[in-house]
Amino acid sequence: MRRNGGAARVSALISAQGLSIRLGGQEVLRNVDFAIHPGEIVTVVGPNGSGKSTLVRLLVGALRPDAGQITRRDGLRLGYVPQRLQLDPVLPLRVGRFLDLPRRAAPALRKAALEEAGAGALTDRLLSELSGGQLQRALLARALLNRPQLLVLDEPTQGLDQPGSAAFYRRIEQLRARLDCAVLMVSHELHVVMSASDRVICLNGHVCCEGRPEVVAQAEAYRALFGTGTQGALALYRHEHSHSHDGAA
Amino acid sequence: MLDDFLTRAALGAVGAAVAAAPLGCFVVWRRMAYFGDATAHAALLGVALALAAALPVYAGTLAVALGMALAVARLTGQGLSSDMVLGVAAHSALALGLVAASFVDGARLDLSAYLFGDILAVTRGDLAVIWGGALLVGGLMAWRWQALLTATLSPDLAWACGLNPDRDGRVVLLALALTVAVALKIVGALLIGALLIIPAATARRFAASPEGMLAGALGVGVAAALGGLWGAWTFDTPAGPSIVVCAAGLFLLSALAPRRG
Known part of the structure; x- marks a missing residue:
């Protein structure tokens, strides 16, 4: 069931060694190691400005590290869900057309991806008129088009209320089970660290601690960063959804 | 047929509208309106430098417009407030061009022709440059359309x-400089920005897709080019500004129509 670590280690989809980067004169990441393996769900948490999004942007190729290196498995299919889009109503773009970016997709594939993301009814809606949750599902549908081996989501629940976030996380869990893809997520929502995460990485410019969600929640470094108050909410969330993990893999 | 100056003017105006349509859409979508003005204003400096160095005017315009576009892109990319940088660049380029033009013998540089266009003086050679440039811009934009x-x-x-x-952004800058060089003779440095933005803005009211907006911008641009030329002929008004007035009229009409999409 657990896929990371141990003797049964398969080769990583993406791995990084010693990543460091400065942006605008500020050191954002310092000597960060990272790896994600097939089927694994990894959540990166950290306070604002901790370099979470920078790590994701390095991994998808939107930034180049000043030091360190990133290795991708050959021919890796990566589906990326950006934090937000620069949406201006002056660009008339419907969800169906958005799924044709940057490459045209077969209509059947497009329909399947929209259904899978729970966005089936949104095909003819303008992107600029979608609610936060609807836009999130449209972005997810686009990322699913190429049958990704790795789904990367940058703050996917930003702008969603708590039930909305919980529903989104459950959808990701189901998708992982159905598509057998790995999932890398970034979150600032310390109180809703996803129950299904196989591994949580607590980041603050460097990796503070790392491990199973319940282990990280108890860790000194995590508590030093986020205080002890979040632990109760984390436990509550885990309790609510503890019935749905097994059999996911 | 090309012996008739009015036919040449019409073909030139349509060529400029064709180049401006796909680029104008991206100028609007990427909020580069001011950026277009800064690049277009630099064209005048290009004209003055080309005349002083006895080089072809089109080459000077293209080179200086491209240099301006790259320089401003670099400055705004460095975290300087882009609105401020563009304001400084657009007005400085225009003033610098006017000063540089004063050094060039007046018989060789008819200032108002370059500021407002000189469409009735379009030659066969101009037509070749305008349509060559328009096709190049169209090709560049078609090639990078999805990526952009x-x-x-x-x-x-x-x-x-x-x-x-990053590379695709530079393709847009190159297309912008080409459009400036192509449209300079038609509407002049001061109104190139209008030729880019107004047709695209007009088309937005009725477009349901990016491609629909492009088709609309093309239609509005061509209609404004021909309508403006007709107006200039009929009412004896300057042709370049008449084209822009016609485009603005179409924009106003579209703003009154019920909105789609």
Whole structure:
């Protein structure tokens, strides 16, 4: 069931060694190691400005590290869900057309991806008129088009209320089970660290601690960063959804 | 047929509208309106330098417009407030061009022709340059259309898809400089920005897709080019500004119509 670590280690989809980067004169990441393996769900948490999004942007190729290196498995299919889009109503773009970016997709594939993301009814809606949750599902549908081996989501629940976030996380869990893809997520929502995460990485410019969600929640470094108050909410969330993990893999 | 100066003027105006349509859409989508003005204003400096160095005017315009576009892109990319940088660049380029023009013998440089266009003096050679440039701009935009749409929505998404939005951004700058060089003779340095933005803005009211907006911008641009030329002929008004007035009229009409999409 657990896929990371141990003797049964398969080769990583993406791995990084010693990543460091400065942006605008500020050191954002310092000597960060990272790896994600097939089927694994990894959540990166950290306070604002901790370099979470920078790590994701390095991994998808939107930034180049000043030091360190990133290795991708050959021919890796990566589906990326950006934090937000620069949406201006002056660009008339419907969800169906958005799924044709940057490459045209077969209509059947497009329909399947929209259904899978729970966005089936949104095909003819303008992107600029979608609610936060609807836009999130449209972005997810686009990322699913190429049958990704790795789904990367940058703050996917930003702008969603708590039930909305919980529903989104459950959808990701189901998708992982159905598509057998790995999932890398970034979150600032310390109180809703996803129950299904196989591994949580607590980041603050460097990796503070790392491990199973319940282990990280108890860790000194995590508590030093986020205080002890979040632990109760984390436990509550885990309790609510503890019935749905097994059999996911 | 090309012996008739009015026919040449019409073909030239339509050529400029064709170049401006796809680029104008991206100028509007990427909020580059001011950027277009800064590049267009630099054209005048290009004209003065080309005349002083006895080089072809089109070459001077293209080179200086491209240099301006790259320089401003670099400055705004460095975190300087882009609105401020563009304001400084657009007005400085125009003033510098006017000063430089004063050093060139007046018989060789008819200032108002370059500020407002001189469409009735379009020659066969001009037509070749205008249509060559328009086809080049059209080709560039068609080639990078999907990639540019992706990068407009999210540069990060473009990178993750294996594209290079930085390079595609430079393709837009090159197309912009080409359009400036092509449209200079038609509407002049001061009104090129209008030729880019107004047709695209008019088309937005009725467009349901990016491609629909492009088709609309093309239609509005061509209609404004021919309508403006007709107006200039009928009412004896300057042709370049008449084209822009016609485009603005179409925009006003579209703003009154019920909105789609």
